[in-house]
Amino acid sequence: MHVRYYGTSGAPVLILHGGPAAVGDVAPVARGLSASFRTAEPWQRGSGREPLTVARHIADLHELVSDRYDATAPALVGHSWGAMLALCYAAEHPGNTGPIVLVGCGTFDQAARRRLQETIEERMDDDLRDRLTRVSIDGADPADEFVRGFKLTRHLYDFDPIEPHADKDEFEPFDIQAHHETWNDMAKLQDDGTYPGAFAAIRSPVLMLHGQYDPHPGEMIRDSLLPYIPHLEYHDWPRCGHSPWIERAARDAFFSMICTWLEERTA
Numbered sequence: 001m002h003v004r005y006y007g008t009s010g011a012p013v014l015i016l017h018g019g020p021a022a023v024g025d026v027a028p029v030a031r032g033l034s035a036s037f038r039t040a041e042p043w044q045r046g047s048g049r050e051p052l053t054v055a056r057h058i059a060d061l062h063e064l065v066s067d068r069y070d071a072t073a074p075a076l077v078g079h080s081w082g083a084m085l086a087l088c089y090a091a092e093h094p095g096n097t098g099p100i101v102l103v104g105c106g107t108f109d110q111a112a113r114r115r116l117q118e119t120i121e122e123r124m125d126d127d128l129r130d131r132l133t134r135v136s137i138d139g140a141d142p143a144d145e146f147v148r149g150f151k152l153t154r155h156l157y158d159f160d161p162i163e164p165h166a167d168k169d170e171f172e173p174f175d176i177q178a179h180h181e182t183w184n185d186m187a188k189l190q191d192d193g194t195y196p197g198a199f200a201a202i203r204s205p206v207l208m209l210h211g212q213y214d215p216h217p218g219e220m221i222r223d224s225l226l227p228y229i230p231h232l233e234y235h236d237w238p239r240c241g242h243s244p245w246i247e248r249a250a251r252d253a254f255f256s257m258i259c260t261w262l263e264e265r266t267a
Contacts, residue, residue, distance in 0.1 A: 001060055002043040007034030011098070011266035012069050014061075015041045018080030018104075020052075020182035021175040026079050028245050029103075033077070036259050037266075040068075044085075047177035053185045054088055061089050065096050075262055077101040080216075080242065084108075084186065084195075087206075087225075091198040099265040101258055102208040104242045105221050108196045112220045119215035123156045143176035157242035159213040162251060199228040206232045207261050211240030211250065 004027070015030040017023055023043040030041040045052065045060050065074060075098040078086035083102035090097040107113045135148045189195050206229055210218030222234045235257065240250035247254075 001045060001064060003064065004030070004041045004043075006030050006039045006041070007037055010037040011262065012072055012074040013037040013039045013262065014065075014074050014076050015039055016061075016076060016078035016082030016085050017041070017044065018078075018082045018106075019179055020044065020057075020081045021046070021179040022081075023175075026077075026082065029077065029079065032245060032255050033258065033262075036263065037075075040064075040074075045178070046175045047181060051185075052178050052181040054085070054182065054189060057085055057182065058089050058092050061085070062093055062096065065093070069096075073098040075099045075101070075266060077103065077258065078105075079103045081106050081183070081186075083208075087199050087202065087229075088195065090202045090204055091200075094201050094203045097202075097204045099262055100202075100204050100206045101261070102206065103244065103254075104210060104214050104216060105208060105218075105225075107216060107221055108190055108224045112217050112224060115217045115220060116215050119217070120153070120156055123215070124153075128152065143174050146176050146179070147174045157215060158246065159211065159239050159241045160248045161241075161243075161246040162248050163246055196225055196228050199225065202229055205265050207258075208232055208234045209244065209254065209257065210234070210236040211242060211244055211247065212236050212238045213240055214242040216242065 013033060015026045017026045021044070027041055030039040033039050042061070042064055044057055073096050076086040076089065078084070083105035086100050086102065090100055107116060131152055132149055135145055135152065186195070208222055212218070218236050222232065225232055237244065237250040237253065240247045244250045244254035
């Protein structure tokens with residue numbers, strides 16, 4: 001994995017990007033927390049000869065933790081799919097995991113995924129549907145089609161962003177194979193009951209942060225996790241979408257809450 005490091009003092013914190021395969025997305029979070037913590041932003045493994053699995057991502061993360069943080073279990077801050085990965089890692093390696101912050105956590109059951117899709121559909125208009133149809137017709141390359149569709153719909157996830165999302169072209173071509181392989185494996189693990197059942201092993205304190213405008217249904221996701229993580233704390237903000245660090249009404253409160261919560265639990 002390629003890893004970017006920020007900050008020179010404070011407790012270690014790993015910032016896990018979403019997607020899967022949305023490398024670079026959480027750089028603003030890593031930078032924003034670096035005044036108080038030693039943050040690291042690992043870019044998760046891309047596709048290769050063997051299909052990607054959740055277990056492979058857990059093993060990669062554990063190699064990083066073991067090599068660099070053998071004396072102190074780092075805190076994990078994950079966004080979207082990265083929040084899901086943080087929980088999967090903590091369930092597999094509870095003794096190597098510090099406090100966990102879930103930001104815009106992804107879904108763990110079919111009902112929550114249906115609600116997510118229904119919300120996105122409700123926010124579309126006919127013009128956007130027509131543009132997406134044209135992308136589907138014109139898109140010869142699946143990765144290009146996926147990225148173009150994402151750029152057309154990502155505003156449906158935001159309430160009032162201070163700044164636009166970073167352009168994916170700033171990083172590297174979107175790895176559509178890594179995205180599909182990883183998510184397909186996660187879906188299978190949910191279908192067979194592995195997740196969220198395995199999360200009962202998590203001993204770390206867990207804070208779930210969510211925007212009320214996020215199409216991911218925060219309260220439904222929280223309720224699916226509570227039977228296995230009864231100590232989970234939940235906080236949401238109005239006028240806030242999927243990425244609180246870009247939201248005008250929530251950005252300052254988002255960074256303040258993470259810093260205060262982590263400082264109290266890593267002192």
